[in-house]
Amino acid sequence: xxxxxxxxxxxxxxxxxxxxxxxxxxxxxxxxxxxxxxxxxxxxxxxxxxxxxxxxxxxxxxxxxxxxxxxxxxxxxxxxxxxxxxxxxxxxxxxxxxxxxxxxxxxxxxxxxxxxxxxxxxxxxxxxxxxxxxxxxxxxxxxxxxxxxxxxxxxxxxxxxxxxxxxxxxxxxxxxxxxxxxxxxxxxxxxxx
Ligand code: ZN
Numbered sequence: 001x002x003x004x005x006x007x008x009x010x011x012x013x014x015x016x017x018x019x020x021x022x023x024x025x026x027x028x029x030x031x032x033x034x035x036x037x038x039x040x041x042x043x044x045x046x047x048x049x050x051x052x053x054x055x056x057x058x059x060x061x062x063x064x065x066x067x068x069x070x071x072x073x074x075x076x077x078x079x080x081x082x083x084x085x086x087x088x089x090x091x092x093x094x095x096x097x098x099x100x101x102x103x104x105x106x107x108x109x110x111x112x113x114x115x116x117x118x119x120x121x122x123x124x125x126x127x128x129x130x131x132x133x134x135x136x137x138x139x140x141x142x143x144x145x146x147x148x149x150x151x152x153x154x155x156x157x158x159x160x161x162x163x164x165x166x167x168x169x170x171x172x173x174x175x176x177x178x179x180x181x182x183x184x185x186x187x188x189x190x191x192x193x
Pocket of ligand 1: 090091092093133137
């Protein structure tokens with residue numbers, strides 16, 4: 001498992017809800033946490049590790065010893081949104097790119113946990129922002145899609161650089177064609193969604 005970077009096509013994939021959590025999926029979630037900590041992230045969505053599943057992991061401290069802050073959200077839905085605020089965001093799929101994003105500041109999140117139980121959280125500040133950023137990933141949307149034209153212009157050169165690296169790696173055979181990637185995602189979806 002590895003973190004894929006912009007403009008990998010899986011980052012544009014809109015994921016379908018999971019209908020089962022099995023041992024293999026739990027192992028994937030464990031690996032997602034490890035990758036997230038390794039890269040000093042606070043959240044990681046399944047798309048970012050090339051999986052078409054509606055789930056993400058989060059630890060707003062990014063601290064592997066803070067187990068009480070470790071969360072897995074399966075089939076998450078935001079049921080309420082309130083307020084609006086701007087703050088800087090980054091993303092493990094856009095290394096070293098940071099930009100200010102406007103979002104609701106308070107949300108209510110409903111999701112399933114690993115035990116299959118429905119959980120409900122009222123969130124604000126960083127956790128509300130992180131959850132919205134991750135759910136965006138599950139819909140194939142990235143934080144860069146939410147920038148103002150002026151903010152987008154500021155990161156344009158960095159995005160071009162990532163595009164260049166992706167195309168170069170693709171020519172080296174690191175990724176399949178768009179068709180091969182889509183076929184693999186469809187096969188994974190068939191198993192669990
Ligand atoms: Zn992200």
